[in-house]
Amino acid sequence: MDPIHQFNIEPIFTIGHIGGQEIAFTNSSAYMFLAVALTSLLMLGTGRRLVPGRMQSIAEISYEFVADTIRTTAGKEGMKFFPFVFSIFMLVTVSNLVGIIPYTFTISSHIIVTAALAFLVFFTVLIYGFYKNGLRFFKLFVPSGIPVVILPLVVTIEVISFLSRPVSHSVRLFANMLAGHITLKVFASFVTMLGAMGIVGVFGAVLPLALVVALTALELLVAFLQAYVFTILTCIYINDAIHPGH
Amino acid sequence: MAESHGNAHGATAHTEADGGHKAPFPPFQKETFASQLVSLTIAFVALYLISSRLALPRVRQTIDDRENTIKGDLAHAQKLKDDSDAALKAYEAELAAARARAQAIGNETREKLNAAAEAERKALEERLSVKLADAEKTIASTRSAAMSNVRGIASDAATAIVQQLTGATPDSKLVDSAVEASMKG
Known part of the structure; x- marks a missing residue:
C-alpha cells in the first residue's frame, strides 16, 4: 500500500566492507545485473541470419538507433564512444522497461544510480575534452562573436551551465522514473482499496484500474523516452568534448 | 554512516509500525549508496566490455554481411541485366542483318528469275517467228504451185473450149497470155 515501499533497497547478502561501510548485494544489484544479462542475451543470443527474426531485428535496431544518434549529434568521431553510449542506453532502457513490470525494482529511480551515470559522462567529457583539445577545450565556455563587454557574464553562465549538467542530467531521469512509479x-492502491469496499467499490475501482492501464502505457513511453533523452544528452556532451568551439 | 542495511531495513519496518517519525526516503538513504555504486560499477564495466568486445562487433559483422550480400546480389542482377540487354541488342542486330540478307536474296532471285523468264520468252518468240516465217513460206510456195497448176488447167480448158468451138487448135502461147490476162483482170 505504501507507494514508497517499491523503492526500498533490500540487501540480499553482504559482499564485504569498504571503510566501515557495508557493501551488500541488493535487489538493486540484482536488477542491474539482470539488465546486463538481458542486454547480452539480446545482443549475443539472437541469430545472425541474413533476414533477421524478431529478436535479431530488435538487436540490430538498437545498434543502428544508438549509432545514428551518435552520428547525428557528435559526428563520425563520436563513434569512438559508441560502446560507451550503447552501454548507457541499453542499461537505462532495459532496466526502465523491466521496472514497468509489477513487483520489480527500477534502478534508475535511485538518484545515486543516475548521478553515477551522469558523473561518468561528465568526467568522460571533461577528461577526453582536455586530452583531445588541450587548453582549447576552454573555448567551450567562450562562444565566438560575443562582445568583450559581456564576455565575462557569458563565460560565467557557460561555466555554471557546464557544471550543472550532471545535476540536470541525473535528476531528469531519476525524477521521471520515481514520479511515474509513485x-x-x-492509482493501483486505489483499485485495491475500492475493491475491498464491497460491490459498489468493485464498480468504482474500474476507473482507477483503467487509469492504471493507461498510465502503464504512458510509463512505457516515458521509460523509453527518458532513456533516449539520457542517451542523446550524453551524445551532445560528448560532442562538446570533440568539438569544443561552438 | 555506520548504520548497516539490515539496521536500516529494520528501522524502516519499525517506524512504519510506529507511524512515528518517517523513515528516510529510500532513494536518499545514504547507507545504500556504496552498495549501489559498487554494483553499478561492476555491472556497467561488464556491460561495456560485453558491448565493445562481443556484442557490437558481432552485430556490425551481421549488418555488414547483409549489406555486402545485398550489394553483391544487386551487382549480380545488374550484370545479368546488362548481359541480357547485350544479348537482346545482338539478337536485334542479327535479326536486322538476317532480314536484310533475306531481302537481298529475294531480290536477287526475283531478278534472276525475271531475266531467265525474259530470255525464255525471247527464245520462244524467236522460235515461233521462225516457224511462222517457215509456214508463211510454205503457204506461199504451195499457193504459187497451186496457182501454176490452175493456170495449166485453165490453159488446157481454154484450148479444149476453143478447139470445140472453132475446130482449130489455138496457139498455146496466145492461150497462155489470154489466161494470164484474165487471171490478172
Whole structure:
C-alpha cells in the first residue's frame, strides 16, 4: 500500500566492507545485473541470419538507433564512444522497461544510480575534452562573436551551465522514473482499496484500474523516452568534448 | 554512516509500525549508496566490455554481411541485366542483318528469275517467228504451185473450149497470155 515501499533497497547478502561501510548485494544489484544479462542475451543470443527474426531485428535496431544518434549529434568521431553510449542506453532502457513490470525494482529511480551515470559522462567529457583539445577545450565556455563587454557574464553562465549538467542530467531521469512509479502505485492502491469496499467499490475501482492501464502505457513511453533523452544528452556532451568551439 | 542495511531495513519496518517519525526516503538513504555504486560499477564495466568486445562487433559483422550480400546480389542482377540487354541488342542486330540478307536474296532471285523468264520468252518468240516465217513460206510456195497448176488447167480448158468451138487448135502461147490476162483482170 505504501507507494514508497517499491523503492526500498533490500540487501540480499553482504559482499564485504569498504571503510566501515557495508557493501551488500541488493535487489538493486540484482536488477542491474539482470539488465546486463538481458542486454547480452539480446545482443549475443539472437541469430545472425541474413533476414533477421524478431529478436535479431530488435538487436540490430538498437545498434543502428544508438549509432545514428551518435552520428547525428557528435559526428563520425563520436563513434569512438559508441560502446560507451550503447552501454548507457541499453542499461537505462532495459532496466526502465523491466521496472514497468509489477513487483520489480527500477534502478534508475535511485538518484545515486543516475548521478553515477551522469558523473561518468561528465568526467568522460571533461577528461577526453582536455586530452583531445588541450587548453582549447576552454573555448567551450567562450562562444565566438560575443562582445568583450559581456564576455565575462557569458563565460560565467557557460561555466555554471557546464557544471550543472550532471545535476540536470541525473535528476531528469531519476525524477521521471520515481514520479511515474509513485503515480502508478497510488492509482493501483486505489483499485485495491475500492475493491475491498464491497460491490459498489468493485464498480468504482474500474476507473482507477483503467487509469492504471493507461498510465502503464504512458510509463512505457516515458521509460523509453527518458532513456533516449539520457542517451542523446550524453551524445551532445560528448560532442562538446570533440568539438569544443561552438 | 555506520548504520548497516539490515539496521536500516529494520528501522524502516519499525517506524512504519510506529507511524512515528518517517523513515528516510529510500532513494536518499545514504547507507545504500556504496552498495549501489559498487554494483553499478561492476555491472556497467561488464556491460561495456560485453558491448565493445562481443556484442557490437558481432552485430556490425551481421549488418555488414547483409549489406555486402545485398550489394553483391544487386551487382549480380545488374550484370545479368546488362548481359541480357547485350544479348537482346545482338539478337536485334542479327535479326536486322538476317532480314536484310533475306531481302537481298529475294531480290536477287526475283531478278534472276525475271531475266531467265525474259530470255525464255525471247527464245520462244524467236522460235515461233521462225516457224511462222517457215509456214508463211510454205503457204506461199504451195499457193504459187497451186496457182501454176490452175493456170495449166485453165490453159488446157481454154484450148479444149476453143478447139470445140472453132475446130482449130489455138496457139498455146496466145492461150497462155489470154489466161494470164484474165487471171490478172
